[in-house]
Amino acid sequence: MRITVFGATGGVGREIVRQGLAAGHEVTAVVRDPARLTVTAAPGDPGTLEVLGTDLTAPEQVRAAVAGRDAVLSALGPRDRKDPGVTARLTRAVLAAMAAEDVRRLLVVSASPLAPTPPGEPLVDRLMEAVVNVVFRAAYADMRAMEAALAGSGTDWTAVRPPRLLDGPGTGRYRKVIGGRPKSGRTLNRADVAHAMLAMIEDRGTVRQAVGVAD
Incomplete structure (x- = not known):
């Protein structure tokens, strides 16, 4: 499959590139500065990489x-809060x-707090969410505007909403809820976000979800 990856120098983007090559995809990594992309095809990877x-x-x-x-995967996002x-x-x-x-096919990284609170969510998780929503309100407003643009487009989009991202290895074991979010889902490794996408x-x-x- 021929895939394009935007935001390929970020944590999730690098993992999409790496795993895409291992899976045999023809990967096009889109970056501002090619020198910043540290991912290369590993020995034996069946995929190919274009930067x-x-x-x-x-x-x-x-x-x-x-x-x-065949598909576009986007891990685009701000480098800091100044944009x-x-x-x-x-x-x-x-x-x-x-x-x-x-x-037509587009998958993007969004954020878990944009989803409705799951039924029965423990109080501690609801309190944590309230704090996070205040601290990152500008970032989440940006992602809501992004999701609105997706909904108004003619693409076959998917917005993938992970919680707090970690840098651990991929496990391939994570929960997935279409139209919602997993109860008490607090973290997920970036490698598993890439795997899910x-x-x-x-x-x-x-599609259009x-x-x-x-985790």
Whole structure:
């Protein structure tokens, strides 16, 4: 399968690239600075890697990055809190390019707090969520705007909503809730977020859905 990965130098993006190569995909990694991408194909990996230095504000470059792909996976997000709205803005650029090139499948990283509180969620988890929503309110507003852009597009999108991300190894063991989020789902390794996104590419039950994932 031919896949394009946006945000390929971030924690989740690097894992998508690495696991995509191991799974035999033709991976195009889209980065601002190719020198920052530290992932390469491991010996024996059946996949292939193309690295594109792309200006996401240049529509023709973004179109070239998605043209002819079977799926686009996005781990785009802010590097810090000084650029509000960047996730939604960059995602709109990707959506416009996909529409122009007639590429339909898109999976993006969103966030667990955008999902409704699960029934029976323990008090400690609800209190933690309230604090997190205050601290990261600007980031979550950005992701809500991104998800609204997805819903208004013609793509076959999936918004993957993990909780707090960790850097541990992938386990392949995580809970998944379509349209909601796992109860008391507090953390998930970035490697497992990447695993979930790659596994959902051909899962039609996740199309035009937000999917909560957690350990």
